Amino acid sequence: MGKENNLSFHLNERQRDIVKMINKNGSVRVAELSSTFNVSEETIRRDFEKLERDQLLRKIHGGALKVEQHTETPQMHRQSKNIEEKQVIAKKAASYVEDGDIIALDASTTALMMVEYIKDRNLTVITNSIGVTMELSTEDHIRVILIGGYLSKASMSLVGNFAERVIEDYHVDKFFFSCLGVDIDRGISEMHEDQALVKKQLISISEKLFLLADYSKFGEKSLFRLCNLSILDYLITDNKVSMNSIREINKHGINIVVGEENPGAV
Template identity: 40%
Template sequence: MFAEERKSKILEIIKSDNSVRVSELSKLFNVSEATIRRDLIELEQAGCIVRTHGGAVSTNSTNFEPSFKEKQDKFLKEKEQIAKKAASLIEDGDTVTIDSGTTTQFISRYITAKGVTVVTNSVNLADELSDREDIEVIVTGGILRTKTKAMVGPLAEEILKQLKVDKLFLGANGVSIKSGVTTPNIVEASTKRAMIEGAKEVYLVVDSSKFDEVNFSLICNVSRIDYIITDKLPKDYEKYEHLGVKFILA
């Protein structure tokens, strides 16, 4: 079988099943896993699929969830700039919740305000702040999701329900006027909602690639967000502003 024919059949399989493993394709086509990985790289470069650890998924899959490692190097410059802007909004004496995520994690590096209390469900962010004697850190506890390094579930939500903070810096995988703010995992979405309920002001911290993306689980409607900190305005930014959402550009 020629390479182009094999890639065409791989694409058909992924579109049919939404995801596939490298090992499965290797056995199916009787070629090495290295050959399959090269095929998947070329299909991803063509915009046909998204590669994952050990396989690939359809670009149309709403429950596709990249791991923390897969996300952390993408849009790195934009994420750092967004995090700097977010950190600059934290004032002396503030109580803030910082959600787990590859963009929100950077916020901890740029906090200059004094007497700040940080609530977080991120093991990475808690570790980053562990040497900061000038910041009080409250870790929610909960079930640790190895894929996102986030602590979620009933235990995390119970702690969050008992706390009222000035500002929440929230991460998400997708945001759109029609479908709201979304993430692939139901349990993680529920924990994020608990964060929102305890915050006076909600800042959604997302790079511009997240606009018009829709994932499986709804976190909240766009109108529940007070500010969106991002690197570039979406095309329909006026619709967001009509709902009372303000944009802060990094």
């Protein structure tokens, strides 16, 4: 906030409001700000250019991010958050995997945790996660297809246009993926565009969709929208999700599954 206060006298009222909004929400969209302030999208983009020069935001395609959020959260940090809840979700998700399935796993820590519970099955696994690939590299009965692309070091995954083009040629029975936001109105959203685009491509080629989301994701809205909740076959979560959230999701005809406590080893 110190930088914002020091530079505020250089900003007009709209620009100051944009900074407040991005500091509060973590991200903003050009189209939404254009509507909010009743100005053209080009005017908002010029605001972004000034605010980025002042290091008050970081521009991305279609919007901007809070400066502290310009990179993905490192995988080691993500793995240390809500570990028990993610283990519960991972074990429940693995129970839907059957011999002969072609499954896709994203680069989320919850999907990585799933691997321990599916090693005994004969599968084809499509993923952009280096962690998932390494975990399955010694399992002769599991065929692993690592989607190519450029390396995102924070998440240890491969992303980019090449990855998206390769995915087009595949068929997936079941896609297991996570996100940063689950909201009834906005749907499922992701903070990072590269990850969002790979997930969208996998969603488009998958027969069944399994969202893996712990309680902390509910009610959150992130920058890039992946899809509506209504297209999910299953939403798998933990028992810390509020009953109000479960009832609201059930009202929309979505299968929400709550994993059991103490997943243990398989």
